[in-house]
Amino acid sequence: MMKRRNVFIALMLLAGVDRALSSPKYTSVDFIQMNVSDDSLVYKRALESIQNRVPLTYNETVQRFIETYIKNQQGRFSQMLGLSKYYFPIYEKVFENRNVPQELKYISVIESSLNPQAVSHMGATGPWQFLNEVGKLYGLEINDRVDERKDPYLAANAAASHLLESYYMYDDWLLAIASYNCGRNNIRWAMEKAGGKTDYWSIRPYLPVETQNYVPAFIATAYMMNQYWKYNIVPSGTDLPIETRNIVVDTTVSFSSIAAVSNISPQEIARLNPAYLQGSIPGASGSPRTLILPANRSPYMELVNDVIKGVPVSNSRLQAANALFYKNAGGSIRRTGYTQVKDQVIKYRVQPGDTLSSIAEQFKGATEEEIKVINKLENSSSIRTGMILKIIGG
Numbered sequence: 001m002m003k004r005r006n007v008f009i010a011l012m013l014l015a016g017v018d019r020a021l022s023s024p025k026y027t028s029v030d031f032i033q034m035n036v037s038d039d040s041l042v043y044k045r046a047l048e049s050i051q052n053r054v055p056l057t058y059n060e061t062v063q064r065f066i067e068t069y070i071k072n073q074q075g076r077f078s079q080m081l082g083l084s085k086y087y088f089p090i091y092e093k094v095f096e097n098r099n100v101p102q103e104l105k106y107i108s109v110i111e112s113s114l115n116p117q118a119v120s121h122m123g124a125t126g127p128w129q130f131l132n133e134v135g136k137l138y139g140l141e142i143n144d145r146v147d148e149r150k151d152p153y154l155a156a157n158a159a160a161s162h163l164l165e166s167y168y169m170y171d172d173w174l175l176a177i178a179s180y181n182c183g184r185n186n187i188r189w190a191m192e193k194a195g196g197k198t199d200y201w202s203i204r205p206y207l208p209v210e211t212q213n214y215v216p217a218f219i220a221t222a223y224m225m226n227q228y229w230k231y232n233i234v235p236s237g238t239d240l241p242i243e244t245r246n247i248v249v250d251t252t253v254s255f256s257s258i259a260a261v262s263n264i265s266p267q268e269i270a271r272l273n274p275a276y277l278q279g280s281i282p283g284a285s286g287s288p289r290t291l292i293l294p295a296n297r298s299p300y301m302e303l304v305n306d307v308i309k310g311v312p313v314s315n316s317r318l319q320a321a322n323a324l325f326y327k328n329a330g331g332s333i334r335r336t337g338y339t340q341v342k343d344q345v346i347k348y349r350v351q352p353g354d355t356l357s358s359i360a361e362q363f364k365g366a367t368e369e370e371i372k373v374i375n376k377l378e379n380s381s382s383i384r385t386g387m388i389l390k391i392i393g394g
Contacts, residue, residue: 260313
């Protein structure tokens, strides 16, 4: 799919060559000329060691990308490595099921920096950057309520279909990658100009400049995502959950309603479910949707299912789920009382004559049992004057 000039600019910026290309010293837009380092053998052997089904060709163009990434993009790769803990397992599952090489997951790093909300100036959207018409061609629903181009799982499936079609057409994974960037017509025209040659490196001079750099950038990205440790790059942390649970939703339900009974904010739900555009899941009995929640919210799943069914949830049931969640996961309880969304952890000093019952009565929604669990009290008589208790207050 053609991203045209915006992806070319992005590739140039990522490689740190924007200043070099504007200098009178450089007369070709093929790529910046850099000194070839003594590390060429290291790069070549590393690429050979991580190569599986996709040829990770080593040459000077690839090396220049690698060295520019090492010099200028360490922070970006730290961030990508952190995000990959969440997104790559999704892609890997899809690609395994579709018999697509796992290495192709790095395309999403180039396309969107693993950002489901990424939108190009041409309108290409999501982690795999599908244009509207191309996304629909590969079965993605796109309307004012849902944009499945933003769904990492569904978009990866669509990308797998596109890449497999190209591979069956060319019998060459590098050409499949190139066609993902510039479109199949450009591949055909380049083959014609190259006198009928059918491998990427032979037709590369006849491809759009953006695509001439796209495949080397892909190979260099594969190198960096596997060899980052050699350059003291530390994967950043991520607040995305490593494990999730899928829940079937067969009615329309808002993020805020789910948030109220699951100890998670509507914003967090939106981040895990980026395809839903209006703060709600537009499920229906004949067209169910999928809700993704962190797996550690298991104490709340029964409550979530009740909300989906329209069954009222009592504060006592929510409080019991909160206590169990805290006990099992050591997590912080985000009290909602089913309608509230703002929490606060209160530190209370026990006064003379206080009991757990009297303390609970002072704080809306607090219960004796919850106070015992949070503060690891053996029984109601375990409190003493001067003790500091943690209490979740609305």
